[in-house]
Amino acid sequence: MNTAPASVPARILRKVRGRAASDGAGVRLTRVIGGPDLPDLDPFLLLDEFGTDRPEDYLAGFPEHPHRGFETVTYMLDGRMRHRDNHGNEGLLTPGAVQWMTAGRGLIHSEMPEQESGRMRGFQLWVNLPAREKMSAPKYQEFAPDRIPVATPAAGVEVKVIAGAVGEVAGPISQPATDPIYLDIALQAGAKWRHALPAGHNAFLYAFEGVLAVGEGDDARALEAQELAILGGGEILILSAGEAPARLLLVAGRPLREPVMRHGPFVMNTRQELMQAFVDYQEGRF
Structure with missing residues (x-):
């Protein structure tokens, strides 16, 4: 459930x-x-956004590569992506599908386009794991488009709830360590929406279609497509679309406040753990 609306x-x-x-x-x-x-x-x-109609921009894909110590979240808007890993897991991400992969102690996987032409568009988000979970067993939370619930909390507002909740509509993703919120919000022209943010979470917006306003009155600021906004100062989010529709992500999570030692596909807490990740990968322990 959402926290109670705040006045700020x-x-x-x-x-x-x-x-x-x-x-x-x-x-x-x-x-x-x-x-x-x-x-x-x-x-x-x-956070990466990929989006192109040019097959040469995406056909080479993401061949086999390792991960340890964090989670990857792939959200497809258009196109199809085939994923495989060295533990025998395989699946196909279609438009609207979400894969929340916990790399944990390590795996080697690939993400390759399952199409030779057309539009490929989506996002990949990396979410850190707390020290106590960095060496946990790898796992997947993967959901087809029809498993992602849609909320209509206000006139002209449609929200795909991937993680977190909008009113009584709860997303399928669960991760107690960071208690994430991941919403895909579509605002029709002139639409307005107020939504309570979880206290203590770090939160951001990423607009990927159109222009919208964040806040109200003299404090409102515009957010344009391909801009990220770090939020703060209050717990009630107010979004408004102008004369054209807008679409954006709202992502929030409980901060871990732990040291981060990262290099490429490995994210650990200490330099020693990071060095061990390279040794384990090179010696085939993934």
């Missing part, structure tokens, strides 16, 4: 615009969290 509206503390990057075998994407402008936002380590 949340506001934009800082805005960040993503930077062009590439990953995997050359997949073109926009890196929003994980770059020099915003290295992380505890517990979130990375």
Whole structure:
């Protein structure tokens, strides 16, 4: 359930615009969290948006690569992505599907496009794990589009609830360590929505279609497509669309407040643990 509405509206503390990057075998994407402008936002380590109609931008995909110590969240908007790992797990992500993968103590997996033409669009988010769970067994929470519930909390507002809750509508993802919120919000032109944020969570918005206002009155600030807004200062989020529709992500999580030692696909708490991750990978222990 959501916390009780607070009287103080949340506001934009800082805005960040993503930077062009590439990953995997050359997949073109926009890196929003994980770059020099915003290295992380505890517990979130990375946010990439990928979206292109050009097959040459995505066909090479993400061949086999390792992970340890955190979770990856893949949310597909358009296109199909086949994933496999070295433990025998395999699945196909279709438009609207979500995969929340807990890498834990380690696995090697690949994510490859299952199409040769058309649009490929979506997001990948990295969520840190607390020290006590970094060496846990890998697992997946994977849900097809029809398993993602949709809330209509106000006129002209539609929310796909991946994690967290909107009113009585609860998302299928569960992660007690960070108690995450992950919402895909669509606002029709002129629509307005108020939503309570969990106390103590770090929260951000990422607009990916249109322009909207965050806050109300003289304190409202515009958020444009491909901009991330770090929220703070209050626990009631107020969103308003202008003359055109807008679409955005709301993501929030309980901060871990633990030391982070990361390099490439490994995120641990100490340098010694990080070095051990490389040794374990090279010696085939994943």
